[in-house]
Amino acid sequence: MSIRLSEKVVMLKPSGIRMFFEIAATMKDVISLGIGEPDFDTPEPIINAGIEALRRGETHYTSNHGLLVLRQAISDHLKRLYQVEYFAQSEIVVTVGVSEALYLVFAATLDPDDEVIIPTPCFVSYQAEVALAGGVPVEVATYVEDQFVPRIENIEAAITPRTRAIFIGSPSNPTGAVYPREFLMKLAELVKKHDLMVISDEIYDRLVYGTEHVCFASLPGMQERTILMGGFSKAYAMTGWRIGYAAGPKEIIGGMVRVHQYSIMSAPTVSQYAALTALMVGEPYVQEMLREYDRRRKLVVNGLNSIGLSTFEPKGAFYAFPDLRSTGLSDDEFCNRLLKEEHVAIVPGNSFGDSGIGFARVSYATSYEKLEEALLRIGRFVNRI
Template identity: 50%
Template sequence: MSRFVTDKVKQMKPSGIRKFFDLVSEMPDAISLGVGEPDFDTPWHIREEGIRSLKAGRTFYTSNAGLKELREEICRYIKRKQGLSYDPFSEVFVTVGGSEAIDIAFRTILEPGDEVIIPEPAFVSYVPCVQLADGVPVTISLKEENQFRLKPEELEAAITPKTKALLLSFPNNPTGAIMEKEDLEALVPLIMKHDLAVISDEIYSELTYRDPHVSIAGLPGMRERTILINGFSKAYAMTGWRLGYALAPGEIMKQMIKLHQFAIMSAPTNSQYAAVRALRYGDEDVLLMRQSYNERRRYLMHRLAQMNIPCFEPYGAFYIFPNISRFGMTSEEFANRLLSEEKVAVIPGTAFGECGEGFIRISYAYSIEELKTAFDKIESFISRLA
């Protein structure tokens, strides 16, 4: 049967995250710091709303774009958080996780051969999604000394006559890097000059530990060329509910919904009712989770400093990206040995692009107790490497 599989699918590399997830699943006593999933349960009042919708028999399809009530709440939320105004009837739709929104965005805007600039390290799905849409991913290797922020000179060097779009993913997975308002403003003249579309994945927008998140769509001239993607998985601990959304100008949104219509039909109905509750009454839940993540972030930075492992300070998401190059191993070798010898799983930086060599990603979406135990084991491991 392999002769029926397309070359572009055969050439795709499997996820480096899932590889270590599968290894850990065969080691019941291992501690995993590899999966980017909140360790909190979905807040009970949100779960109750999902249960209530099932009890009420709300188990039918919604409109393709999603529940009207949810689209209205999304627009209120983005107005409240970013000062952006979107029409709930023509400029927003609800997806099966943010991942579906990313895939559909690329398939909507790319012609064969169009180039998409992707700053790396980056989430593992971006490059494959561009390739599956017959686009050409052009990666930029972001630098640790710049706190893994995209600089305008790096963007300008990557632009060619074939460049169609720029992918931004801040706060960033895997580095935890953020882009502040002045960082984004420095990119805008280049985006306008070269008439680029922007796909802005802001799934971690609620998880920032310094200033509030700023969306590039809120800068002058950017709303009309930006597809803004977000969701409920990270902020509200709703990964398994599989719910995200996209916001964009009406002419783009109309075409995106058409693809969604044929591929998915509509997002899960009970998840949508739960999400309405999350947006209306979940701010306090988000605040408490963010405070807990920040405590863990600070604890891990302290432990890394004690172990003399360099790591720039991340101010977003729930990841740290320490530099382990001084140990004379590749990221893959370091992660494999740590798992084998101490039964602690981390993700090699190369899972997120070749420029991730010399780094590992550690998620702190785990309890302080688990993190303490894991870092005691990491400390024991590196003491034998000295």
């Protein structure tokens, strides 16, 4: 039989991050600052809630939308944090991480060749998910001089009659940028003027340092135009539980649930109970992890700057994004040689779009001691080259 993959899949570039970490996995004593995943274990009460749910026999499907109690808890949580109100019955769907929410939103809203504007550097899945849904990702570069906040005029210049949505991811993976209110207000004006939708990945909303996270849907007139995506992976250290959600206008959430019911049916039941407990008792743990991330953030940003790798201060998520251009090496050369010569894994910036060329993503979701050792090794490497 001749084996044939669809054109859409053939066109997908393999993730640069994965390829890099497959190499790192074959080496000894590697300090990995590459993975976008908390090093903390899930807090104990959340784990216990999962175990208790299993023991109670919560081993069946839930409603396609997700457990109503969890949707209600998400709705209350969003209201408490951002003063936005979503009806638990019809305006929220519980998904298999924000990853699934990304898949659903594009599958439910894009027709072939519809365009989605995406500021880059950005999380690796965005363009791929748009393309898999038959749409066209339109990248808009952001720059270190602007602390990686998009220029509104560049977004406007990218709008065409085929533009369906503007995508934002703030706090940002990989740059750590947090979009300020003034920029988001201008974006709100722009989407009104051009009658567009905004898809907002706010998975890192709880991980901000000395600045506010502005929920895009909370801006005047924006809730009806926004699909808000959030999750449990980062703030509650629950990556493996695979729970996220999308909140938005009921027609769009309804469309997403139609795709979800045929592809996933319902998010893992035990994990939904664990997520419910996270919302009920998780806050002190979030704050404790946040304090530790902040301590590491300062160590890494100061450390990289004193090594001579200019690094702007990230205000959110758990990544620093140093500029490697002063070393004379490309980001691929720098990261490959750093891995081979000093056994430190960081991710070349080009993995996140062309505007990431010349930079690298350094995750500080790793212990303070490992970060100190990694900085010593990076310093030694930079001195040598």
